[in-house]
Amino acid sequence: MADTNLPTPSERTATEQDALLSFAPGRLFFGVRNGDGLKALVDEKVRSLHDFQSLYFDKPLIGYPYRTVSLFLDGGEVYDFVPAAFVPDEQSLSLWLPGLPESDRIIRERFADQGFELVSALSEDLAEFVSRSFSRYTFSHPVTGLVQAALQSSRLSGARVLFGAVSRIGGEDVLDLVLASGGRVCFANRFFLHGETDALYFVTSVWRAEGLDREEDAFRLFGDQITPGMSAALAPIKKAVKSFEINSFSELGRELPGAENFPALLRLKMLCA
Numbered sequence: 001m002a003d004t005n006l007p008t009p010s011e012r013t014a015t016e017q018d019a020l021l022s023f024a025p026g027r028l029f030f031g032v033r034n035g036d037g038l039k040a041l042v043d044e045k046v047r048s049l050h051d052f053q054s055l056y057f058d059k060p061l062i063g064y065p066y067r068t069v070s071l072f073l074d075g076g077e078v079y080d081f082v083p084a085a086f087v088p089d090e091q092s093l094s095l096w097l098p099g100l101p102e103s104d105r106i107i108r109e110r111f112a113d114q115g116f117e118l119v120s121a122l123s124e125d126l127a128e129f130v131s132r133s134f135s136r137y138t139f140s141h142p143v144t145g146l147v148q149a150a151l152q153s154s155r156l157s158g159a160r161v162l163f164g165a166v167s168r169i170g171g172e173d174v175l176d177l178v179l180a181s182g183g184r185v186c187f188a189n190r191f192f193l194h195g196e197t198d199a200l201y202f203v204t205s206v207w208r209a210e211g212l213d214r215e216e217d218a219f220r221l222f223g224d225q226i227t228p229g230m231s232a233a234l235a236p237i238k239k240a241v242k243s244f245e246i247n248s249f250s251e252l253g254r255e256l257p258g259a260e261n262f263p264a265l266l267r268l269k270m271l272c273a
Contacts, residue, residue, distance in 0.1 A: 008039070008041065008061070009032055009064055009066070010064075011060075011064050011065070014061075014064035014065050014066045014067075015065055015066065015067055016034065016067065017032045017033065017034045017066055017067060018032065018033045018034065018066060018067050018068045018069075018070070019031070019032050019033075019062075019064075019066040019068070019069045019070070020032070020033060020069075020070045020072070020262075020266060021062070021069065021070070021071050021072065021134075022072040022073075022142060022263050022265070022266055023046070023052055023071075023072070023073050023074075023126075024073070024074040024075070024076060024142075024167065024169040024170070025046070025047060025048060025075070025076055025169055025171075026045065026046065026047065026168050026170055026171060027043070027044070027045060027046065027168070027263075028042065028043075028044050028046045028051075028052055028055060029042065029043050029262070029263050029266070030042035030043075030059075030062050031258075031261070031262055031266075032066070033270075036257075037256045037257035037258045038256050038257065038258035038259050038261070038262060038270075039258055040258065040261035040262060041059075041061060041062075042055070042059055042061075042062065043261075047170075049123070049125055049126050049129065052126075052129070053129060056133060063133055063134070065135060066136070067136070068136050068137070068138070069134045069135070069136060069137040069138075070137070070138055070140065071130055071134065071137050071138065071139050071140070072140050072141070072142045072145075072265070072266060072269070073122055073126065073130070073139060073140075073141070073142075074120075074141060074142050074143075074167070074169060075121065075122055075123060075126065075169075076169040076170045076172070076174070077100065077120070077121055078097065078190060079097070079118060079119060079120035079121075079141060079143065080096040080118075080119050080120075081116045081117070081118055081119075081185065082096050082116055082117050082119050083115060083116050084110070084115050084116055084117055085115075087108075087117055087119075093106045093108065094106060096119050097119060097120075097121055100121050101123075101124075103123070103124040104121040104122065104123055104124060105121065105122050105123075105124055105127040106119060106120070107119070107120050107121065107122060107139055107141065109139075109140065109141060109144060111147070111185075114151075114184065114185055116185070118141060118143070118144060118147075120141045122139075140269070142167070142263075142265040142266070143165070143176050143178075143188075143190075143265070144269065145265045145266065145267075145268035145269030145270075145271075145272065145273075146163055146164075146165045146176055146178050146222070146268055147178050147180075147185060147188065148268065148269065148273060149163055149220075149222075149252055149268040149271065149272045150162075150163035150178040150179070150180035150220075151180050151183055151184075151185065151272075152252060152272045153180070153218070153220070153251075153252065154181055154182055154184075155182070155183040157218065158182070159181075159216060159217050159218055159243075160179065160180070160181040160186070160210075160212055160216075160217040160218075161179070161180055161181075161217065161218045161219075161220065162177060162178070162179045162203070162206065162207065162210075162212065162217070162218070162219045162220070163177070163180070163219075163220050163221075163222070164176065164177045164178075164199075164203065164219070164220070164221045164222070164223075165221070165223050165264060165265055165268075166193070166199065166221070166222075166223030166224075166225045166226050166230070167223060167224075167225060167265070168225045172192060172193070173192075173193040173225055174190055174192055174193065175190070175191045175192075175198075175199050175202055175203075176188075176189075176190050176191075177189055177190075177191065177202065177203070177206055179206065179210055179212075186210065187206065187210060189206075196227060196229040196230045196232075196233050197233045199230055199233065199234060200233045200234055200236065200237065203219065203234070203237060204236075207219070207237075207241075214240050214241045215242050217241075217243070218241070218243035218244070219237060219241050219243070219244045219245075220244075220245055220246075220248060221234070221244075221245075221246045222246070222247055222249075222264040222267075222268060223247070223264050224263055224264050226247070231246065247264065249267055249268075249271065252268070252271045252272060253271045253272070255267065255270070255271060256270070
C-alpha cells in the first residue's frame, strides 16, 4: 500500500485528524485526513460484523478520539430514493424497504436541492456497535458519493451522464447506477451481478430505457472490483459510446495526496462533497 508523509495518528494527535471508515461485509477500510493529505491505515477482508468487532479491538487506532469520524456503511441491502413529499413520517419509511427485519435501523439522508431522501438500513447490531464505539461520527451510505459525482459532472458538462460503481459486498458483486442531467437525478438503482457480462446487460438496458445518445451523453464506471473479464465484457459499450471512461477521477477535480489508496466510492465522496 503506497503511503503519504502524513504521520500515523496516536491517541494524543487523533483529535487533529478526521477519520473515514468504510465497511461492508467483505471489506473494512480505515484512513485519516487532514490538510496535508490522506493516509490509508487499515484495509482488511472481513466477512461479518463479528470480524469488524475483532479488528476494532485488534487495532486500537481505529477507536482513537478523532476530530470527526465519517462512517460509510453498506449492509448490502437495497436502498431507495424517495420523494420528500412521500415521506410524511418516520413510520412510513419501512414501506420503501420491504422485507427488512423489524429490528433494522432505517437511515435517512436528505438531498434538499433534489427534493428526495436516500433511505437505507443497517442491522440493529451494526448500528449499536458503531454508536458505542465512535464519538463525533456521521453515517452515510457509500452510494452518496456516486450520486454527488454524477450531479457534479452533469452540471459541468451540460450532458446527461450515467455513472456506475462496482462493489463487492458479502462475496457478491453489485452495480450501482445513477443517471443525472443538468444537476438533477433522473434514475438510480442497485443491480446484483451474477456474472461478468451482467454489467453489460444492466448498463445497456438503462441506456436504452432512458433514451441516452451515444454521441452526446456519457458513461463513467468506477470501482475497485472491475475485473479484466468485466472490462472485456463492456467492450461493446466502449466502442459504441463516444464518452466512456473507467475510474476517471481526475476529471472531477484535484484529489488530495494519498487518495489513490482509498476505495473508489470514498474518493468520489471526497471529491464531490
